[in-house]
Amino acid sequence: MADDSADSLVLSHDPNHPANLICELCKLFYNNGWVTGTGGGISIREGDKIFIAPSGVQKERMVPDNMFVMNLPTKEYLRVPKSLKPSACTPLFLAAYTNRNAGACIHTHSQNAVIVSLLYDKVFTIANIEQIKALPKITEPGYFGFFDTLTIPIIENTAHEEDLKDSLEQAILNYPTSTAVLVRRHGIYVWGETVWKAKVYNEAIDYLLELAVKMRQLGIPPDGAIGSEKNTRLV
Amino acid sequence: MADDSADSLVLSHDPNHPANLICELCKLFYNNGWVTGTGGGISIREGDKIFIAPSGVQKERMVPDNMFVMNLPTKEYLRVPKSLKPSACTPLFLAAYTNRNAGACIHTHSQNAVIVSLLYDKVFTIANIEQIKALPKITEPGYFGFFDTLTIPIIENTAHEEDLKDSLEQAILNYPTSTAVLVRRHGIYVWGETVWKAKVYNEAIDYLLELAVKMRQLGIPPDGAIGSEKNTRLV
Amino acid sequence: MADDSADSLVLSHDPNHPANLICELCKLFYNNGWVTGTGGGISIREGDKIFIAPSGVQKERMVPDNMFVMNLPTKEYLRVPKSLKPSACTPLFLAAYTNRNAGACIHTHSQNAVIVSLLYDKVFTIANIEQIKALPKITEPGYFGFFDTLTIPIIENTAHEEDLKDSLEQAILNYPTSTAVLVRRHGIYVWGETVWKAKVYNEAIDYLLELAVKMRQLGIPPDGAIGSEKNTRLV
Amino acid sequence: MADDSADSLVLSHDPNHPANLICELCKLFYNNGWVTGTGGGISIREGDKIFIAPSGVQKERMVPDNMFVMNLPTKEYLRVPKSLKPSACTPLFLAAYTNRNAGACIHTHSQNAVIVSLLYDKVFTIANIEQIKALPKITEPGYFGFFDTLTIPIIENTAHEEDLKDSLEQAILNYPTSTAVLVRRHGIYVWGETVWKAKVYNEAIDYLLELAVKMRQLGIPPDGAIGSEKNTRLV
Numbered sequence: 001m002a003d004d005s006a007d008s009l010v011l012s013h014d015p016n017h018p019a020n021l022i023c024e025l026c027k028l029f030y031n032n033g034w035v036t037g038t039g040g041g042i043s044i045r046e047g048d049k050i051f052i053a054p055s056g057v058q059k060e061r062m063v064p065d066n067m068f069v070m071n072l073p074t075k076e077y078l079r080v081p082k083s084l085k086p087s088a089c090t091p092l093f094l095a096a097y098t099n100r101n102a103g104a105c106i107h108t109h110s111q112n113a114v115i116v117s118l119l120y121d122k123v124f125t126i127a128n129i130e131q132i133k134a135l136p137k138i139t140e141p142g143y144f145g146f147f148d149t150l151t152i153p154i155i156e157n158t159a160h161e162e163d164l165k166d167s168l169e170q171a172i173l174n175y176p177t178s179t180a181v182l183v184r185r186h187g188i189y190v191w192g193e194t195v196w197k198a199k200v201y202n203e204a205i206d207y208l209l210e211l212a213v214k215m216r217q218l219g220i221p222p223d224g225a226i227g228s229e230k231n232t233r234l235v
Numbered sequence: 236m237a238d239d240s241a242d243s244l245v246l247s248h249d250p251n252h253p254a255n256l257i258c259e260l261c262k263l264f265y266n267n268g269w270v271t272g273t274g275g276g277i278s279i280r281e282g283d284k285i286f287i288a289p290s291g292v293q294k295e296r297m298v299p300d301n302m303f304v305m306n307l308p309t310k311e312y313l314r315v316p317k318s319l320k321p322s323a324c325t326p327l328f329l330a331a332y333t334n335r336n337a338g339a340c341i342h343t344h345s346q347n348a349v350i351v352s353l354l355y356d357k358v359f360t361i362a363n364i365e366q367i368k369a370l371p372k373i374t375e376p377g378y379f380g381f382f383d384t385l386t387i388p389i390i391e392n393t394a395h396e397e398d399l400k401d402s403l404e405q406a407i408l409n410y411p412t413s414t415a416v417l418v419r420r421h422g423i424y425v426w427g428e429t430v431w432k433a434k435v436y437n438e439a440i441d442y443l444l445e446l447a448v449k450m451r452q453l454g455i456p457p458d459g460a461i462g463s464e465k466n467t468r469l470v
Numbered sequence: 471m472a473d474d475s476a477d478s479l480v481l482s483h484d485p486n487h488p489a490n491l492i493c494e495l496c497k498l499f500y501n502n503g504w505v506t507g508t509g510g511g512i513s514i515r516e517g518d519k520i521f522i523a524p525s526g527v528q529k530e531r532m533v534p535d536n537m538f539v540m541n542l543p544t545k546e547y548l549r550v551p552k553s554l555k556p557s558a559c560t561p562l563f564l565a566a567y568t569n570r571n572a573g574a575c576i577h578t579h580s581q582n583a584v585i586v587s588l589l590y591d592k593v594f595t596i597a598n599i600e601q602i603k604a605l606p607k608i609t610e611p612g613y614f615g616f617f618d619t620l621t622i623p624i625i626e627n628t629a630h631e632e633d634l635k636d637s638l639e640q641a642i643l644n645y646p647t648s649t650a651v652l653v654r655r656h657g658i659y660v661w662g663e664t665v666w667k668a669k670v671y672n673e674a675i676d677y678l679l680e681l682a683v684k685m686r687q688l689g690i691p692p693d694g695a696i697g698s699e700k701n702t703r704l705v
Numbered sequence: 706m707a708d709d710s711a712d713s714l715v716l717s718h719d720p721n722h723p724a725n726l727i728c729e730l731c732k733l734f735y736n737n738g739w740v741t742g743t744g745g746g747i748s749i750r751e752g753d754k755i756f757i758a759p760s761g762v763q764k765e766r767m768v769p770d771n772m773f774v775m776n777l778p779t780k781e782y783l784r785v786p787k788s789l790k791p792s793a794c795t796p797l798f799l800a801a802y803t804n805r806n807a808g809a810c811i812h813t814h815s816q817n818a819v820i821v822s823l824l825y826d827k828v829f830t831i832a833n834i835e836q837i838k839a840l841p842k843i844t845e846p847g848y849f850g851f852f853d854t855l856t857i858p859i860i861e862n863t864a865h866e867e868d869l870k871d872s873l874e875q876a877i878l879n880y881p882t883s884t885a886v887l888v889r890r891h892g893i894y895v896w897g898e899t900v901w902k903a904k905v906y907n908e909a910i911d912y913l914l915e916l917a918v919k920m921r922q923l924g925i926p927p928d929g930a931i932g933s934e935k936n937t938r939l940v
Contacts, residue, residue: 185365
């Protein structure tokens with residue numbers, strides 16, 4: 001069980017220690033408007049240990065001492081910070097670790113994600129944009145190409161975040177080439193092999209979501225063939 | 236009455252002292268575009284003492300020495316900084332302290348607030364968005380749920396800010412579940428049990444105001460049922 | 471004439487020295503997107519001396535050593551930095567000093583200013599917005615009220631910036647209650663009694679320009695009567 | 706061939722050393738949203754040596770030790786950082802060095818560039834905007850004037866970035882007065898005589914791209930005659 005000696009799990013002078021990285025990255029995400037109002041969260045895995053930001057705190061003001069640590073195989077907490085509640089995202093982070101062997105998982109309330117979830121039905125698709133090349137194919141080595149179509153599933157939101165687990169896992173199974181799941185009227189979950197890959201994927205996807213909203217506003221289908229932009233409603 | 240010895244009320248090495256927090260938070264609000272051009276203000280209560288940013292100063296350049304301190308029960312100033320005028324928001328902050336036992340009150344000129352005040356009549360309403368869960372129910376313990384409708388009253392602006400007091404108090408009484416009041420063509424007042432809660436509520440509300448404007452522009456009613464987004468004017 | 475000893479005019483440990491303030495404020499303006507690509511400029515007056523940022527330099531990377539200093543009554547340069555050209559804005563800054571006894575003058579290429587100059591003909595007008603109260607009446611003491619209409623003249627751009635002088639002076643004379651002049655397809659000039667007032671006026675005006683563009687896009691006249699917003703094209 | 710002693714090529718206390726500048730500028734570009742998700746790149750030439758940021762790394766987190774160095778005349782690498790891949794932009798940077806004698810070349814995934822590439826066919830044109838004056842005429846000394854039309858060619862994207870080389874070189878030849886080439890659905894390449902000129906040109910062009918998108922949305926042709934704005938669709 002967790003006890004005070006567990007503090008050594010989160011206190012380190014190494015800036016790349018998961019507890020330090022979670023704090024650094026959440027400041028960055030806050031400045032992007034992705035985790036304001038205590039929204040969103042992040043988890044990093046190191047071997048069998050997973051580090052998780054707590055629930056309901058200001059994400060840009062966390063310190064390493066605020067982190068939960070869990071043993072991934074046993075799902076037992078190795079460290080529980082005083083007076084803090086575990087993140088309701090925890091089962092969803094576990095889904096990414098278990099089903100995809102992820103090294104980190106990011107959850108944001110990005111407005112681009114919410115708007116896209118209002119403009120698309122079951123899946124978001126975008127094609128023929130250079131930034132797609134930042135995203136991994138997953139089912140085979142390497143990254144998507146410029147001419148590929150990127151597909152991200154959209155699941156329905158639930159009253160309680162932890163209840164998203166089943167549909168998120170189903171989406172992970174149904175869309176084996178996606179490294180993210182959008183949650184309608186809520187936000188997005190993005191994971192990757194390492195924390196840095198998860199961060200890069202999240203950035204690239206948010207760029208594509210933002211671009212897709214702009215394209216839709218101009219009347220240009222984001223997954224349209226090259227040349228379909230000639231029908232923009234601005235002409 | 237206030238005298239020079241009153242300086243000890245605002246000078247402290249503790250970064251969480253209200254006079255220091257007011258300065259720190261106003262820099263943050265300035266960078267968000269909420270208090271540019273000397274607009275907006277903030278007040279924090281500590282026991283019976285309330286700390287108030289002065290009128291007409293650059294909010295991002297304040298120092299603790301600029302703060303007014305008032306005794307809440309007697310409404311007497313305990314400290315009056317030299318050459319500065321009390322904020323015209325003072326009666327409105329007092330309304331939040333008196334009627335809601337608030338621990339802090341934030342006032343911004345957020346453009347999202349002004350635009351929403353132009354798009355809605357008596358109240359702003361939004362529903363079925365995850366970020367709503369950051370806001371307190373107030374009349375009972377706990378927070379709003381995903382399926383709840385958040386309602387924020389809108390009052391008419393007046394020539395002099397202090398004249399907003401009566402209608403703001405009326406709105407506080409009429410909308411007991413709201414932790415904020417919008418002022419048409421002016422901005423917003425948001426309060427909370429503590430300064431951090433007020434800050435979080437203000438962030439979450441501004442996120443929702445921004446999202447609502449985008450939804451209206453897409454033809455999607457922000458307080459519409461889940462599925463109403465299928466009628467977006469972009470399709 | 472200017473010589474090397476003139477360096478003492480611009481080198482000071484006082485952060486409020488005009489040469490230091492020009493550097494600090496231009497970094498701020500750059501971060502707002504107002505002076506990117508070497509655009510824009512600023513001048514501060516201290517008694518009979520005016521300090522002017524040079525032409526064609528990156529405004530966010532200036533150092534005090536880059537500043538020109540001019541004697542206002544004689545228009546003679548007291549200091550000319552090596553290898554730098556005087557700003558083409560100089561005659562326009564002089565117009566604000568001479569005709570309005572300004573303490574500082576700011577010139578930006580703000581996109582809000584350029585867009586407003588495309589949406590309005592001879593003057594920009596806005597009314598019934600709280601932020602108007604940050605702006606001075608000029609022809610009488612005090613500031614505009616919430617119900618007042620703010621009017622800023624728009625002049626046509628010229629091939630050479632210095633050729634704007636006559637029409638800018640004419641606009642200053644014709645619009646005695648304006649502390650700014652918009653230049654079509656170019657940007658804005660804003661001045662004030664002190665550098666801080668000029669900064670605050672510029673911020674408040676840019677806020678109003680940004681808001682006016684949004685209102686026009688929603689079909690709401692920025693200078694319309696209270697209630698005219700009920701005809702928004704979004705309804 | 707490159708060896709460990711080559712580290713001295715990139716390690717310097719001089720903040721203006723190319724390896725240091727590349728790191729500094731990429732942080733700036735990242736904050737502008739131009740190189741998120743490892744997108745984009747930059748190269749600086751110093752005499753016969755060119756310094757190039759590596760492929761697929763987070764552009765805001767690079768250190769000088771990450772830089773490739775190439776001998777321009779021989780195209781031989783003087784330094785190859787361990788475990789990093791050369792940028793696929795390298796042939797395109799070389800095209801700017803060879804065909805235009807550039808001192809630096811910047812590549813971004815700016816959303817303004819991508820959107821403009823969707824709204825225009827073979828070339829982007831804008832006229833009668835002050836910011837145009839920041840850009841060089843190239844075929845003769847000096848800069849464009851306010852009444853000039855700025856023209857930037859748009860080339861089609863390819864599956865592999867290096868395959869852009871031929872069409873980029875052709876565009877450089879066909880448009881001798883342009884210091885940039887847009888790549889459809891991808892981004893932009895901008896170069897200049899020095900790294901600072903390249904940076905300024907890139908900023909000024911991005912400002913003009915952003916403004917052009919806004920003008921098109923208002924129904925105002927960015928390359929229209931002065932006065933054509935009177936036909937804005939907002940009236």
